[in-house]
Amino acid sequence: MATAMADADFAFVAREVKARSGLVLTADKSYLLETRLAPIARKESLASVAELAAAARLRRDERLIWQMTDALTTNETHFFRDRKPFALLRDRIIPELQQARPAGRLRIWSAATSTGQEAFSLAMLLDDLRAGGRGVDAEIVATDLSERVLEKARAGLYTQFEVQRGLPVRTLIRHFEKVGEFWRIADRIRAMVRFQRFNLLDDLAPLGVFDVVVCRNVLSYFAPETRRQVLERIAAQMTDDGVLLLGATESTVGVSDAFVPEGGYYRRTLVREQTASAA
Amino acid sequence: MKTCLIVDDSRVIRKVARRILEDLRFQVEEAGDGLEALTACRKSMPDGILLDWNMPLMNGIEFLRALRKERGGDTPIVVFCTTENDVEHISEAIKAGANEYIMKPFDGDILQSKFVEAGLISYEAA
Numbered sequence: 001m002a003t004a005m006a007d008a009d010f011a012f013v014a015r016e017v018k019a020r021s022g023l024v025l026t027a028d029k030s031y032l033l034e035t036r037l038a039p040i041a042r043k044e045s046l047a048s049v050a051e052l053a054a055a056a057r058l059r060r061d062e063r064l065i066w067q068m069t070d071a072l073t074t075n076e077t078h079f080f081r082d083r084k085p086f087a088l089l090r091d092r093i094i095p096e097l098q099q100a101r102p103a104g105r106l107r108i109w110s111a112a113t114s115t116g117q118e119a120f121s122l123a124m125l126l127d128d129l130r131a132g133g134r135g136v137d138a139e140i141v142a143t144d145l146s147e148r149v150l151e152k153a154r155a156g157l158y159t160q161f162e163v164q165r166g167l168p169v170r171t172l173i174r175h176f177e178k179v180g181e182f183w184r185i186a187d188r189i190r191a192m193v194r195f196q197r198f199n200l201l202d203d204l205a206p207l208g209v210f211d212v213v214v215c216r217n218v219l220s221y222f223a224p225e226t227r228r229q230v231l232e233r234i235a236a237q238m239t240d241d242g243v244l245l246l247g248a249t250e251s252t253v254g255v256s257d258a259f260v261p262e263g264g265y266y267r268r269t270l271v272r273e274q275t276a277s278a279a
Numbered sequence: 280m281k282t283c284l285i286v287d288d289s290r291v292i293r294k295v296a297r298r299i300l301e302d303l304r305f306q307v308e309e310a311g312d313g314l315e316a317l318t319a320c321r322k323s324m325p326d327g328i329l330l331d332w333n334m335p336l337m338n339g340i341e342f343l344r345a346l347r348k349e350r351g352g353d354t355p356i357v358v359f360c361t362t363e364n365d366v367e368h369i370s371e372a373i374k375a376g377a378n379e380y381i382m383k384p385f386d387g388d389i390l391q392s393k394f395v396e397a398g399l400i401s402y403e404a405a
Contacts, residue, residue, distance in 0.1 A: 165393065168379070
């Protein structure tokens with residue numbers, strides 16, 4: 001049975017995890033600590049999550065702290081999650097952006113991509129557009145804080161359970177091949193995505209400038225001030241007409257003026273408009 | 280209320296599927312093999328059919344081919360639900376007129392997700 005974490009240990013874990021990932025852990029999230037950290041405690045031969053936290057604090061064990069950060073920030077995902085953003089991309093956002101830059105290549109960023117489902121959903125969407133005669137020249141950059149989830153993403157191997165949530169069966173057989181008990185994303189789709197370890201709290205400039213940023217179900221884990229900062233730094237890495245997609249329950253409204261809502265997605269606010277309204 | 284016919288020779292599977300589908304507000308009928316299912320469809324075409332592959336008397340794919348030739352047999356949305364999980368079976372099912380395909384084992388999430396894909400449940404309702 002779980003013994004409660006000492007206050008000093010909880011405060012330590014919360015502070016260190018926040019510094020590394022932006023994730024805000026409040027006392028009411030103790031269930032999350034318990035379920036996510038118990039496997040690490042077991043692997044480290046520690047009796048409980050409380051002992052794991054104490055060990056990390058007393059030893060200032062960087063490796064343990066990163067493992068805990070990784071476990072706490074990894075979230076469940078599935079293919080074409082929420083559907084609507086993908087329909088908007090296919091029917092409105094991508095055609096519009098493409099029309100505005102007839103010869104240009106679109107750069108799409110899947111931020112906090114997790115185990116690859118979001119990035120591969122984007123790639124499949126582009127591939128289907130191509131097959132339908134609407135060729136799109138695009139590059140997908142997919143980043144996550146966790147090397148562990150990126151390893152899974154790069155392998156492109158999914159269980160039968162994973163490929164049955166969100167993926168229509170025709171999409172499955174068009175874009176995957178069966179390998180033993182697993183389903184592997186086609187090389188053609190995998191080649192469209194570049195996976196890279198990246199922390200949203202770091203300097204974003206090395207990633208370059210994007211036309212579309214998909215950053216879903218991440219901001220809600222941040223403190224309000226961090227949310228604003230991250231949104232503004234994302235805006236700085238976007239083209240003037242760039243589009244941002246957030247999670248179904250997230251919004252830029254009341255958080256940052258760097259974006260304007262446009263029915264299901266957010267458009268980067270033109271810098272001159274920001275200056276004008278500030279004047 | 281939409282109707283769904285569950286076609287499976289396992290009473291346990293029918294019971295599990297029935298519970299999930301009733302929670303999704305379907306009116307549920309059951310059949311233990313393809314022949315029984317065909318008789319049920321001739322009486323009244325359901326909106327959806329959850330269809331096992333391997334069954335005695337008439338299997339799922341034979342039933343589907345026969346159904347699609349029936350008067351009004353093009354209307355039910357057919358979702359296969361079977362342990363057959365290779366590309367060949369899936370392709371054969373689609374070719375025969377299946378709308379979606381579930382590989383067993385399944386749970387409520389998968390069934391709901393597939394019924395949304397197939398258009399039996401609207402995304403908003405899901």
